[in-house]
Amino acid sequence: MNYEEKTMKSERVYEGKIVNLRVDTVELPGKKYSKREIVEHPGAVGIIPIKEDGSLILVKQYRKPVEKMLLEIPAGKIEINEEPKETAIRELIEETGFKANKMEYILEFYTSPGFTNEKVYLFLATDLEFVKQDPDENEYIQVKEIPIHKLIDMVNKGEITDSKTIISIFFAKKYLDSK
């Protein structure tokens, strides 16, 4: 059976700085029709910076959509003509001041494929060297170094609530256990 949804009509509702919104009318199996609200996003990278001592470098920042300060891995939107790895190297320096002499691709995932095409590419950053923090003009970021066992604890207690950061902590634990 072919489950693909053929686009019959596509209406652009909004074109913004970070996201666009469109509403597609799709044909379902059995010649039925439905609407799909789709948020277009350029994609992002997340970086898991692991220090020699087994701690991770995270950032704490205010997130307007949820009206809260959240603790997250360094991350950022992929700019036009940028490879995900370049974004990872750039964002890690901008947000934390650390340059990674080793930046390895780990995996990629969709944050919420029911309504958005946003994909996050995850990288493991090791062999870190402090250079100089250089955030975007409108970014207000606190840098935190936290040991992995403390982070696992924080995930279990519900104190880390960002999906890419939870995934990253699991991967960091696996990486550190395998060393």
Add this chain to the structure above:
Amino acid sequence: MNYEEKTMKSERVYEGKIVNLRVDTVELPGKKYSKREIVEHPGAVGIIPIKEDGSLILVKQYRKPVEKMLLEIPAGKIEINEEPKETAIRELIEETGFKANKMEYILEFYTSPGFTNEKVYLFLATDLEFVKQDPDENEYIQVKEIPIHKLIDMVNKGEITDSKTIISIFFAKKYLDSK
């Protein structure tokens, strides 16, 4: 230092069936201004259904935003006046036909807090009993039972690309290892 972003203006761009979009003008520290594009979402639940034999019950469905069939945990939007646990019980039966005699809250997380307030509440479903699949009229879903070791393998190979499903597989592994 207060990092909170005060809303100076809020413009509603779109009100839809599943998401709304608004653009907020916020005041940053130092009296500067910036725009925030915010996708409002009612929240969702994800269910980790674990069978006695150590396999998980997953669903495969076409996701229009990414134009692909994806393998995911059963999940669904929280309806008005519904508690997340009720949504979890309802969606598991609708999508897979299984009734969980035990449905335990595990944790909650934001899928992508940079642009949306969508929160996913994760539940562990055990003591499963087959009743009858009853998908929504416009849902076309294939049910798959896959052993946990195979799923871990699929995550490592990049064959599972949905964030809530990756998080769930890590939790299921931990749960099964602790039994």
